[in-house]
Amino acid sequence: MLDIRYPIGGMFIILGAILVVFGLVSDPQLYEMHSLGININLGWGCVILAFGLFMLTLAGLARRRSKRRETSP
C-alpha cells in the first residue's frame, strides 16, 4: 500500500519552497507590520522544506530496507 510519508514529504517540500521563494522576493515592510521584523515566510519555509525532505528520506530508507528483506534468502 501507499507509504503516507511520500505525499506528506512531497506536499511540505512544495509548500516550503513556495514560502522560501516568496520570502526572498516579498517586501520587508510586510514583516515589519506582522511578524516583528522577522522574515517568517523565509524562515518557516526553510523549516517546512526540511521537514518534507526528512519525511521523504524516511520513506526512501523504509523502501530500501523492505527491498533488502525481500531479496535476502
Add this chain to the structure above:
Amino acid sequence: METVRLGNIDYVILIVYTLFVLGIGIALKKFMRTSTDFFLSGRSIPAWITALAFVSANLGANEVIGMGACGAKYGMMTCHFYWLGAVAAMVFVGVSMMPFYYGSKARSVPEYLKLRFDEKTRALNAVSFAVMTVFMSGISMYALAKLMQIMLQWNLNFSLWVSAVVVLVYIFLGGLTSAIYNEVLQFFLIVLGFLPLTFLGLKNIGGWEGLKVQLAKVATEHAPDGIHYPANAWTSVWGNMSSAASNPMHVEWFGMVVGLGFVLAFGYWCTDFLVIQRAMAAESMSAARRTPVLATIPKILIPFIVIVPGMIAFVVAPHPGVFEPSPELATAAAAAKVELAVPTWGLLPPKSEDATIRINGVEKTVRKVVRNDGKIEPDYNMAIPMLLIQYFPTGLLGLGLTALMASFMSGMAGNVTAFNTVWTYDIYQSYIAPNRSDNHYLWMGRMATVFGIAVSIAAAYVAAKFDNIMDFIQLVFSFVNAPLFATFLLGMFWKRTTGHAAFFGLLAGTAASALHTAVTGPTGHWLADVHRYGSDMAQNFWMATFAWTTCFVTTIVISLLTARKKSDDQLRGLVYSLTPRFAADDHLAWYAKPEALAVIMLVITIVLNILFW
C-alpha cells in the same frame, strides 16, 4: 475590524493542500476491494500512523478554536483537558480495553455491546452515536464557514460546500484508510501551521515570564467578569483549585478530577467509536494497544500550540495598522451609528453580529458590537483567528488558514467514517438488509458517506438559523455520553453484568443527567432551581459525575436481580476474567511494550503538571 485580503500566494497554498488530500483518496481507491478494506482499513496500518490519526480525528476545528478560546478565558487550567482529562484515559483504553475491542470479532463499538450484552443495548448506542456524529460534523462545518465569513468575507455557502465535497471525495474513494492517511498529513499541517503563533506571540510579549506579568495584571485588576483573582489565576494549572471561587473556571479540584479526569475523559476516549475506530484499524493487536498510548505523545504537547496562543491573544497589544478600520469604513459606520467590533481585551473583540452599512453606495457587511444591558463581553472564539491575522503575513497566513481547514476536515472525516461504519454494520446490516453480499455493503458504505455528509450540511444550515437549537442538541448528547463509561467498565471487568442491566443502566444515567440539568443552573434549571454552579463547565462536570454514578449503581443492582443469558464461553474475549492474558507482546523490547510506554507517558505528564503547577 477590516476583513483580511488574501494574496494569490495564500490561495496557491490552499490549492496545493486540497490537491494532495484528494490525491491520497484517488491513490487509495484501488485498494478498496472489500467492506473490511473500506471500514476497517483491512486492519493493516502501522501503529505510528493510527496513533497520529487517533489524535488528529479529535483535533477538529472546534477543538482548535475552542481550546484557544478556553486558553484566553481560563488560562493554563485548560491544560486539564490534556494533562488530566486525556492521558490517563488514553493509556487505560490502550492497555486495558483494547484487547477486548480488537481481540473480539466486533467491528465497531456498538457491535461490541451486542456481543457482550444484547441487541437492544447495541441499537441504543448505534442510533444515538450515528445521529450524534452527523450533527457534530454539521455544527463544526457551520462554525468554520462562519469564521471564514467573518475573517475573509468568504461566502458561507461556498466554504460549506467546498470543504464538505473535498471530505466526501476522499472518503468515498479511499474509505477509512484515506481518512486516516489524510489525518496524519493534516496533523503535521496543523502543528506546522500553528507553531509560529506560539513563537511570534511569546517573542512579542517577552517570553513566558512576560506573559505571566501581563496575565497577572488582568487577573488582579481587570478580569472581564469584574472579579479580582489571584495573580497566577491564568498561569497556574492546579494552584487555585482549592475553592471554585478563586479560579476563572469556577471549578474546585474534586469536581475537576472526578467529573473531567474520570467520567468525561474516560467516557470519551474509551467508548467513542470515532477514536477507537482508528486503533481498530491497526495492523496487529500489539499495534492497536500501542495506538492510544503513542497518541499521548502529541496530545500532551497540543496545549503549547493552542492554549498558550489563546492566553497571548487575551493580553498582547494589537499591532498598529493591522486591525484599524479604513477611514471610509470608520466614517460610514459612525454615520450609520454602528459600533464596529475592534480588539478590546488584548486582541479579543467584543461579541458581535453582522450588520450592513453603505460605503459610497456599496453595501458591506461588518461586525457590530452586541451590548447586553449596555455591557460588552469578550468573543473568546476569535482568539486564534485574531492571532493569525496579527502575526502571519500573507504567505504564512495561507498556511495558517490551510491548517485551520485541515483541522476542520480531520474532525469531519472522523465523524463521517465512524458514521458510515456504524450505519452500515450496526443499523443497515443488522436491521434493514442482512445477508447481502460484501460488495453490497461496500456500496452501502459509500452511499452512507454521501448521505452522512448531506445530513451534516443540512445540520449546518439548521445551526446557521438557530444557534440555540444546536446548543440544545449538544446538551442532549452530553446526556447520552456521560453514563456510557460505567456500562463499558462493568461489561469488560465484571462478567455478572447482564444485558437488561446495561440497557436500563444507560437509560437511567441519561435520565439522571437530564434531571440534573433540569434542576440546576446556570444552564437549564427548567423545572426547579436547586443549585447554581459557578460556571457551565462546573455544572457539566457534576452532571457527568451524577450520570455516571447512577448508571454504575443501577447496572449493578439490575445485574444482581436478573439472570445472566450469556455463558462463560460466549463471553470469552469480551470480559477480563474470561480472557487469557495477551502474550503476543512478549517478543517486543521492554520499551516498545504498551505497559512500559504507558508508565513513561504517565510520568512525563505528572512532571508537566508539576512544572506548571
